[in-house]
Amino acid sequence: MLKIGKIPYTNLYPIYYFLEMTSGSKYEFIEGVPSDINRLLREGRIDISPSSSIEYLRRPEKYILINNHSVSSEGPVGSILLFSRRPVETLGGFTVLYTHQSETSAALLRIVLSRFYQLQCSLKSSGLPLEEGLRNHSAYLLIGDDALMEAHKSPNLYIYDLGDIWYRKTGLPFVFALWIANRGAGAELKSFITDLDEAKDRALKDLPKVAGTCPFRKWLSEKELIAYWKKLSYDFDDKHRQGLELFDSYIREMGI
Known part of the structure; x- marks a missing residue:
């Protein structure tokens, strides 16, 4: 059974909502803040996660990048x-x-x-x-x-x-997180990617439904939640890649 990192932030709630709904008990979800999830993935204690983009940039040889998925913004991100x-x-x-x-x-x-x-x-x-x-x-x-x-x-x-x-x-998007997998994730990775693709598609088509179930509604209205999610991009296309490459060049130049 694949172990999936789960970051309990509002930004990823729509994806996890449908991923957990459609996958049933296929995966074990391990919860933690981004820095903890990065460490667990790095240590091989989980198989796949939406990890900080800098984790991938520092160790690209260690991970498989899952195409077409990220947490990014093209302008204000709000969080x-x-x-x-x-x-x-x-x-x-x-x-x-x-x-x-x-x-x-x-x-x-x-x-x-x-x-x-x-x-x-x-x-x-x-x-x-x-x-x-x-x-x-x-x-x-x-x-x-x-x-x-x-x-x-x-x-x-x-x-x-x-x-x-x-x-x-x-003038480029900023990529905060990428879905990446350890190279030892195995044959189950292909099935997971199919489930992740479906979860993203369903989330983007039905944000009002997701907002109605979101546990963070104590201080954000459904309208505010949807507006926040619409600021985000969950894709990873050529513009996102250019933004990621520029970020990579800056951190290398500055020795970060």
């Missing part, structure tokens, strides 16, 4: 957000926190601050809540549902969407 007590242009010389949950977003933050804004900042990984983290630091990068929830509160802060900044600076 990779830098919350700041001051304008981003004035962050030079200050310490910026970033969530410990994601390696790709941390790398993107370094690119945004250093390359796009030419700022020299000290970056520090953190697991603190937003309010506590900003007591002694100028800015804090959150991802996923934490970012969505804090933005929904409309705090009296500057909020910068890193997907939007990337797109405005490069």
